[in-house]
Amino acid sequence: RKEVEQDPGPxxxxxGATVAFNCTYSNSASQSFFWYRQxxxxxxxxxxxxxxxxxxxxxFTAQLNRASQYISLLIRDSKxxxxxxxxxxxxxxxxxxxxxxxxxxxxxxx
Amino acid sequence: DAGVIQSPRHEVTxxxxxxxxxxxxxxxxxxxxxxxxxxxxxxxxxxxxxNNVPIDDSGMPExxxxxxxxxxxxxxxxxxxxxxxxxxxxxxxxxxxxxGYEQYFGPGTRLTVT
Numbered sequence: 001r002k003e004v005e006q007d008p009g010p011x012x013x014x015x016g017a018t019v020a021f022n023c024t025y026s027n028s029a030s031q032s033f034f035w036y037r038q039x040x041x042x043x044x045x046x047x048x049x050x051x052x053x054x055x056x057x058x059x060f061t062a063q064l065n066r067a068s069q070y071i072s073l074l075i076r077d078s079k080x081x082x083x084x085x086x087x088x089x090x091x092x093x094x095x096x097x098x099x100x101x102x103x104x105x106x107x108x109x110x
Numbered sequence: 111d112a113g114v115i116q117s118p119r120h121e122v123t124x125x126x127x128x129x130x131x132x133x134x135x136x137x138x139x140x141x142x143x144x145x146x147x148x149x150x151x152x153x154x155x156x157x158x159x160x161n162n163v164p165i166d167d168s169g170m171p172e173x174x175x176x177x178x179x180x181x182x183x184x185x186x187x188x189x190x191x192x193x194x195x196x197x198x199x200x201x202x203x204x205x206x207x208x209x210g211y212e213q214y215f216g217p218g219t220r221l222t223v224t
Contacts, residue, residue: 034212042217043201043215043216043217043218044153044201044215045215046212046213046214049212087153098155098213100152100153101152102151102152102153103152
């Protein structure tokens, strides 16, 4: 399977700060992209899909750069509840399906 | 609405024993996925069913692993015989459309093989 790479962190960020992390993917044929959130000892849950034009959902903004083959997630005004692992997910289509990155661990500090 | 249901939530067994994990997908979803998650390897897809038919089992580690989906509301993942390196969290997920769409994960089964 093609790789999806993320900085594992942890990212230690003070509450209220803005934090951003990237994810790179190796398969240029990848068609759809997602960010999932996983809390400690819980299952992954979809945070947001990533569209070619970029998209925003409240404090969260996702961007896609096809030329450089990376996606990004920006969190503004971070909250303590944002502490989690963020998984980058790429769909190459066909038999390759979804490939999950190993995740970036984010810790928001009071 | 009930989400994806998995049982058991925790399983501790001895090496060599058979382990059966169970999953009930969200009603109406036509795709079901079994994943394994470890610290070292992250989340790995084991097998994917569409309309109860196995489509991609290339992630199944070896013959000790088998999965079935006898109907649209039930799937099992069996490990026989189990080994300590099988210790992991096993997630089941379901999707309404197919492979490239939002997947809803169950709470997982934490398996420990001693």
